[in-house]
Amino acid sequence: MLLIQEHGFHGTPMSQIAKSSDVAIGTIYHYFPSKEVLILQLYDYCKQQMHSYIFDEMDKSLDYKEQFFLVFKCFCSFYRDHTDKFSFMEQFYSSPFFEIAQSKTSDGPYEENKLIDFLxxxxxxxxxxxxxxxxxxxAFIGVAVSFSKSVLYGKIKFEEKQLDDLIDIIWNGVKTT
Amino acid sequence: MLLIQEHGFHGTPMSQIAKSSDVAIGTIYHYFPSKEVLILQLYDYCKQQMHSYIFDEMDKSLDYKEQFFLVFKCFCSFYRDHTDKFSFMEQFYSSPFFEIAQSKTSDGPYEENKLIDFLxxxxxxxxxxxxxxxxxxxAFIGVAVSFSKSVLYGKIKFEEKQLDDLIDIIWNGVKTT
DNA sequence: TGCAACCGAATGAACGTTCAATTGACAGAT
DNA sequence: ATCTGTCAATTGAACGTTCATTCGGTTGCA
Known part of the structure; x- marks a missing residue:
């Protein structure tokens, strides 16, 4: 049910969502009161998925620098491996939906709470x-997102070397001297 | 004609655009063949505005580091002072429109050409x-955009100190040692 | 038998777009 | 000065389409 969001919220009618989910339109309305709520919940779902993807495999035995590298790589990998969710979330953030979501929770975008704890x-x-x-x-998120977009649009290849260069940049920016 | 884009492309009907422009719907279609073309041109317009805002006042007599700081600040100031254009462009980038625009020009997003020359x-x-x-x-754009979003959503205040901290981070990341 | 899950044609509102009609500015002719 | 023909600019009611949503009916399990 997640995969058809590449045409934009409004470019994706309920009828298409229904078809690609192999259910009838009516069934969707059995579970979600409206398209808006559906999208809002989809956002929560994506956020939570990303969240656990990134922080579940954090290894606290590593020293901080290595953890930092790992978390950054996880961000970028998640975006690369889940372009549908990435596109959806980016679209969501820059849409009027985001303000609605903001007003209902106290969270920032990108499920930052754990990231903020980490920082x-x-x-x-x-x-x-x-x-x-x-x-x-x-700085952290901006760089990760911007890199992922460049990868998505084919301007950069997702390679270890590129990623290492980028982490080097951000790390040198934020580390203590 | 620029200011009503805060409800999303699809949340802003032609009728509303017409009203806020004090013209009739028909008049719009006299100048733009379709809503899509209108939005595409609006994007070009924004891009060009931002472009000249940032690079017109570049002072080549400064040393590179100072130029770098200036350009970065200009990015952020432009976004702060033109939130309507900023929102519109961010929405545009994460929408399917962007791919259309990409296929028609060879430019990257954010009018990067001059930025790339600069880098x-x-x-x-x-x-x-x-x-x-x-x-x-x-790295450069990601940080600027992410910062501007945080300012837009009221998470950070746009203050000289914050901006200086951020530039310090990005500069330490990219400068030669 | 009851109830929840499921279905999809029907509904009505909203939207992008069209077009026949109107206006106004301008140039040349009188 | 006045008239006249031309054409671009402008208008907004009307059109056809698309879409979110509804609802009366069906299925299948307890």
């Missing part, structure tokens, strides 16, 4: 510069 | 690390 921990252990976490997460 | 120059004068420019511009 805060970096400051605590003196691995990251003492900066407003919003600034740090802006 | 290439940084490598030449040995101010920036020798890296794929796509990687460098990913």
């Amino acid at each position: 805060l921990r970096g400051i605590e252990v003196n691995a990251l510069k003492k900066r407003d976490v919003c600034i740090l997460s802006s | 290439l120059r940084g490598i030449e004068v040995n101010a920036l690390k020798k890296r794929d420019v796509c990687i460098l511009s990913s």
Whole structure:
């Protein structure tokens, strides 16, 4: 039911969603009161999926720098391996839906809470510069998203070398000297 | 005619565009063959506006680092001062329209050509690390956009200090050691 | 027998687009 | 000055389509 969102919210009619889910339109309305709620829930689902993808396999025995590298790579891998969800979420963030979602939860975009915890921990252990976490997460997420978009549009190939170069950049930016 | 795009492409009917422009619907169709073309042209317009806003006031007498700071600040200022265009463009990038626009020009998003020239120059004068420019511009734009979004959603205040912190991060990431 | 899940044709509103009619500005002729 | 023909600019009611949503009916399990 997730895969047809490549035509935009409004370019994807309920009839098509129904067809690709192999259910009738009526059935969808049995579970979701409206298209809006469906999209909102889809967003929650994606967020939670990404969340666990990235933070479930965090290995706390590594030192902070290695964890940082791992988390960053997980972000980018998730986006690469789930382009449907990535596109959907990016679309969602820049649409008026996002404000609706924001007003219903206190979360930021990109399920940042755990990321913010992670960055805060970096400051605590003196691995990251003492900066407003919003600034740090802006830098972190911004770079990951921008890279993933470039990969998605075929401007960059997702290669270990490119990714390493990028992590090197962001790490040098945020690490303590 | 630019200001009503805060409800999304599809949330903004031609009738509303007409009303807010104080013209009749028919008049719009006298100038634009379709809504799609209208949006595509609006995108070109925004891109060009941003482009000249940022690069027109570049001062080549400054050393590279100072130019870098200036350009970055211009990006962020443009986004702050033209939230309507910023929202529109972000929406555009993550919508299916973008692919259409891509197929008609060879430009990347964010009018990157001049930015890429600028970054290439940084490598030449040995101010920036020798890296794929796509990687460098990913980092540059990603951070600027992500910061601007945070400002737009009220998570960060646009203050000199925050901006300086952020530039410090990105600069430390990309500069030669 | 009851009830939840499921179906999809029917409904009505909203939208992009069309087009016949109107206006207004301008040039040349009188 | 006045008239006249031309043509681009403008108008908005009307059209046809598409879409989200509804609802009366069906299925299948407990």
